[in-house]
Amino acid sequence: MKTAKTAAGIAAALIVAAGASGCSIGSSVGKQAADSAQTLVATLTKASDEASKAGSAEVKMTVTMPENGGKPVQMNGVYSWGNGLAMEAEMPAKDLEMEDLVADGTITYRLVQGAYYYGIDPAPDGPFKGKSWLKLDASAVLGEKGAAAMNSGNNDPTAGLKSLKWASDVTKVGTEDVNGKKSVHYHATVPTSKMGDAAATFGAVAGSGVTELVADIWVDEKGMPSRLNQTFGGSTINVDFLSFGVAKDIAAPPAADTADITDMVKNGGAAKG
Template structure:
């Protein structure tokens, strides 16, 4: 279980949680032939529609230095109705955990401020019989950064409401996304001007300009969101909104807390 890969999976949730909070900095610039007010209104409506849904089935791809520059893929449920929560599946090789599952797939949950990774029960050793490994999110991004993942920041599109402060907001084109006709918008902002979301990025050592692309479908909801900050990129497809599935904390009896081992690995010590 490599710490940099776990950081990568945590980073994915941070990006989605920060959502288009990257659209909250200086001043809207009007592209020729477009109304800045109309662009802001369209994206604000998209945020409102997503917020009301409370959850979404998503597919995302993340690439950061923590993933070795290789794409990390996840697919599952993202929920923000009662605080931030996720349940996704990803290839075990993306986390370098192939030896911990027989079927090659890791189920990851983010719930109540901690990450849980489902594994096959170990036959012996300190994790004997345990089927979930737990890592506190604060171990990766600090207490302040982890706290910023909840509340208003849990909604993946909450930042769209702040577009009146964004710079370089433009309507790019009409494009097809997963069989849907969408309007593609783009905005950018310095990462240190994102309010509470800044803590998430700072906790992961990310600085610079955040460029956010959002594709809005004919129902007024986001179909895709892409963010780039430095050498890190994440693309999220919103496959459907409003799932009623719950994301629960795994049973304590089945869980091994590996937060301290993770911290040792992250600091270059033994694990």
């Protein structure tokens, strides 16, 4: 088994996941319309409140990052934030260069309590012998501060709307169809210096040289976010919210079936022992 290649692919997946959760905090921050500032803040704050109350959402996501060679990585699954941030999604193994770990070409990915899990086919030998899940702590890529920010109570894919007051260059783009939903499109720029606790996670993903986040959000006729697009530096995250209030218990896999690869990733892909 190519452990170095495996570690690289897993690290890329972690960065993708961090961008989806941590940066969506700041990106939702920047959505506004063409009316008065107070009206815009009230409209989008309500959208944030209603979405947050839902506690979960089915999402379709595409992430492009320089760290992964600019190759788009796709995830389709469920976010849950009612009892801590969690996610379960399906990802094409080829997007992560992890084809040698699964026979069907798909990686099942989970985020639970600050750790990332990747479902694999049990290996007959090697460092992952008999294991069907790989575990990676968020701190391995995000650092301790970044991981703590990602696990904060305000870190879900909708919470950033509450920070709308920090957005600049705000415009209402117009009305568009998003997955069959009539939605109003808003555009804004958010200074990273105004992102609060999300800045640590954002910095781990985007790098220290990025000073702003360009964000677009679409809000449907029910006042719920239907799409969220974010650009920061050379990275982009596009999220479609397909439905809200999806009841799903996302649990960590059994410890006996899991191989912890955190140290391997921290060591640049070198497995110990």
